Amino acid sequence: MLSALSMYLRFSRALKIAVLEDGFAQILGAAVFLVVLGTLVYSSSQDWSLVDGFYFAVATLTTSSIADPELVVSGAPVKMTSRSSAAIQARMA
Numbered sequence: 001m002l003s004a005l006s007m008y009l010r011f012s013r014a015l016k017i018a019v020l021e022d023g024f025a026q027i028l029g030a031a032v033f034l035v036v037l038g039t040l041v042y043s044s045s046q047d048w049s050l051v052d053g054f055y056f057a058v059a060t061l062t063t064s065s066i067a068d069p070e071l072v073v074s075g076a077p078v079k080m081t082s083r084s085s086a087a088i089q090a091r092m093a
Contacts, residue, residue: 031061034057034061035054035057035058035061037057038053038056038057038058038060038061039053039054039057040053041053041057042056042057
């Protein structure tokens with residue numbers, strides 16, 4: 001808990017300094033716009049909740065997580081192996 005408080009204090013101080021920099025507001029605004037737009041597009045086009053749309057929007061923009069850890073075909077999960085991955089790639093070519 002103490003480390004979370006310390007991290008929050010450091011982040012808030014850094015944010016106060018960053019706000020004073022030229023162009024920071026535009027970059028922050030663009031980032032927020034992209035996340036909101038991505039959330040709405042994912043949610044509406046895939047019939048997902050806003051939380052799911054937000055997760056995929058952030059995952060897409062940051063590429064820091066596995067966006068689709070399990071492939072589901074006809075209601076049954078499919079394990080991806082190098083052989084099935086190669087077969088899918090061959091069909092797409």
